Amino acid sequence: AQSVTQPDIHITVSEGASLELRCNYSYGATPYLFWYVQSPGQGLQLLLKYFSGDTLVQGIKGFEAEFKRSQSSFNLRKPSVHWSDAAEYFCAVGARPGAGSYQLTFGKGTKLSVIP
């Protein structure tokens, strides 16, 4: 079964600074990978996804993520953080067809705080 680890529970950055949120996965092959964002009291919104091909994926709101097979990582980045980016971020992994369940497995989340 697949698993996801988000090592940082809480990160604080200054507005305008760069951001990197870490995500490590455990899976026997190349999984499907997702990043979601959740504002307080709201549902999750998809930021970006990786299925195959180019390992650098562009998403909404200026976010990007890079898939590194050798490190089993899928870290989320943004060059310049805005105060509105303060939220909780979840990494998720899904198995390839026939190689696991249909379920997505979510990490426990990283809460991002932004200092004005």
Add this chain to the structure above:
Amino acid sequence: DGGITQSPKYLFRKEGQNVTLSCEQNLNHDAMYWYRQDPGQGLRLIYYSQIVNDFQKGDIAEGYSVSREKKESFPLTVTSAQKNPTAFYLCASSIEGHSNQPQHFGDGTRLSIL
């Protein structure tokens, strides 16, 4: 606009009571899901349904029940057997029930015990 509607936004349960959380989608998606979210725990899958009249247990199905009589609707009942029901419940849907399909989420229902 298409989307997922969860109701109510807040719900209170008395001891020994069953309560039902509503989830409706107008995205014409085949698959629907229920997750439970607790602080610091991420999302845990309760039940999922890949097609009408079919559903499967997720990782934490005990104390919960679902039905999928219509494509648009996937209500979740929290039974009195669920001893720790206080949590934020999220409903989601996807075009198909495969793990390469992005899931679309509702805005959640927060359930508390009176």
